[in-house]
Amino acid sequence: MTSKTTYDCNKCPGYCCSYPLIEVSRADIARLAKHFELDYETAEERFTLYDKEEKVRGLRKHKDESFGSVCRFFDRKERRCTVYAARPEACRGYPYSKSCGYYQFLQFERKLQDDKTFVAMTR
Ligand code: SF4
Ligand code: SF4
16 A cells, blocks of 8 residues: 555455456457467457456456456465566556555455454355
8 A cells, every 4th residue: 555545455355356347459369479478369369358247358257255356467365466567557557546445445454353354245
């Protein structure tokens, strides 16, 4: 947490990485391809899926004990991003504010439960 923000991602189980659709642009895929030293097509196929309903491309997921599923780049044990330097723009900007609603919710629930490790569910 910096002095400018009121949330601490290191103390959060990663709600934002469990979004059903984490949209990626061509630039995001190119960045991931470079990070993994892959060609664009391979990175697109390996890391993303086209969402027919939303008509956009998003990051692939893998199963998660806490949230059902999370981004494939999320380390489920350490609860952190494994491609931080190469993460998509959508992840870089989030939560687009000095505070994070998920973090506030988590702090509230942990206080209520008197348990600093409690993983509150959003649904
Ligand atoms: S939900 Fe908020 S506090 Fe948690 S990892 Fe995402 S940005 Fe950080
Ligand atoms: S790329 Fe990293 S920050 Fe973005 S959703 Fe995946 S694990 Fe989270």
